[in-house]
Amino acid sequence: LDEALRRIISTLTSKNEDLQNFLETVDNTLTGLQDESWKVMSELEAELELLRSTLEEKGAELRAAIKEEQQRKEAELQNQLSEGKFALLSCEELLEFANQTLTITNEEEFLKVTKKRSKTQNQRHEVTMAPAFRLSTRLAASENMSQFTVDFSVERAELQRLHFLPVPRAPEVDASSCVARDNTITVAWRPAGEDAPDGNSGSGRVGCYEVEYRKTNRDNALRTAGEACWEKIQDIRETQVTITDLKFDSQFIVIRVRARNKTAAGEFSEPVVVETRAFNFSFDAASAHPELKVQSDTVTWEPQGVKGHDPRLKGKDPKPSSRSATPSPNKTAGSRAARFAGESYTVLGDQEMNGSCHYWELRPLADWKSFSVGVAYRASLGRFDQLGKSSGSWCLHGSQWLQTTLSAKHNNRAKALEWPLPQRIGIYCDYDNGDLLFIDVDRLRLLHSFRTKFTHPLVPAFTVWCGGISITTGLQVPSFMGNFLSTNRSLSNLSQ
DSSP states (O other): OHHHHHHHHHHHHHHHHHHHHHHHHHHHHHHHHHHHHHHHHHHHHHHHHHHHHHHHHHHHHHHHHHHHHHHHHHHHHHHHHHHHHHHHHHHHHHHHHHHHHHTOOOHHHHHHHHHHTHHHHHHHHHHHHHHHHHOOOSOSSOSOOGGGOOOOHHHHHHHHTOOOOOOOOOOEEOGGGOEEETTEEEEEEEOSTTOOBOTTOOSSSBOEEEEEEEEESSSSSOOOTTSOOOEEEEEEOSSEEEEOSOOOOSSEEEEEEEEEOSSOBOOOOOOEEEEOOOBOOOBOGGGSOTTEEEETTEEEEOOSTTTTTOGGGTTOOOOOOOOOSSOOTTOOTTGGGOSSOTTOOEEEBSSOBOSSEEEEEEEEOTTOOEEEEEEEEGGGOOTTOOTTSSTTEEEEEEEOSSSOEEEEEETTEEEEOOSOOOSSEEEEEETTTTEEEEEETTTTEEEEEEEOOOOSOEEEEEEEESSEEEEEOSBOOOTTHHHHHHHHHHHHHHHO
8 A cells, every 4th residue: 555655646746747847838838929929919010000101102102293294284284375365465456457457448548558557567467476376276285184093902902911921830740750860860851731942932831940959858848947948940941950969968859840931930840859868977076086176077187285196296397387286176174085095096977887888988188198098896996096907997098108108908907009199089888798999089990899797887987197188978879889899799709
């Protein structure tokens, strides 16, 4: 009954957490809906204001054109009216003179008047009759203004058809094609229906895609408090993308895709959860030698005092250094209780390996003199033990002290390796098969391999003297390891 009750409590606790996360998601969605509604409403008002402004501008332009044509015609008709009035006045004066002359009955008087005023009358006739005969009786302009007739029925119909932009539908992510390899994830999807990428996407057709992803330790898409936010990749023109330079420091990565046209983005696809298991560990600062300073993924050697306690530095004039003689933060007054002491400048990893395959990398920092990297049984290392000098530790040792050497060490035996000191070392441990390989990653060269049977949980182990090292974790086993493993096992079979 007690065990059954515990299971019920565990189930209820898990369900309670799921419900809390769901309610938080609903609340965040509601807030986002309100913000998005306000945003699109503001955009609508802005577009309507632009339409009103455009109509006003066009109306002013059309009214100005009509006014200008009206003024032009009025000017021409006014000018023609003035000329006609002047011609009519001259014609009336001449007609009156002619009528008066015709009333004279005496022929001598008529001829006398005619001769006397002949020259003047002829001149008068030329002057007064010229406007009347020069004037055209054809109108200079008509009242017709039909060229300015408008019919906006088509435009009105277009305005009545105004609606929201068609939004692309959510793509369909092909879960089977989502591959995690070499700390990259390739994602592929299919456009929904007839949607497809289109360089000139003024409608609902897809112009590009957006991918969002985030890390999580849950195998569902619900985001819990404290988890990573979505990271974005935008302006993707193809129907697949490869996410690179990832550190797999979570169990899963959730991925979703949405399509975007010229101005609007559609709904996200159903999220796809990709498993991203890798070996993640940090330096165990509590295990560090008092003269080692642990900072995140870096360990540096900082001697106490000017020369420290290392006998190799006695009689040597140390080079000027910017390193402070102040003890590092992980050094305490009770250093006698430190996990490592003396010349064992060692620090361990904080995670154990008791099965499966693991991979991580190491880089020596500038001015280093000596380092070792490998694995060990935690309990096999005494306070003054160095890596590779016991039956429970295996390591690769590099040195630039006095002479340059590279060697593999185990059980107090060393094997010299004829190879330049690498700048990036890959460490591969297959606990179940008993394989431990060291790789020059830059040159893709197998430096050395140990083949044994591990009987206890292992921890990553490091030794640093002068200088420092940095590690990279959260790495999948690289695909190039397959070549080294097949070669290594073939050689092992030959030796057997």
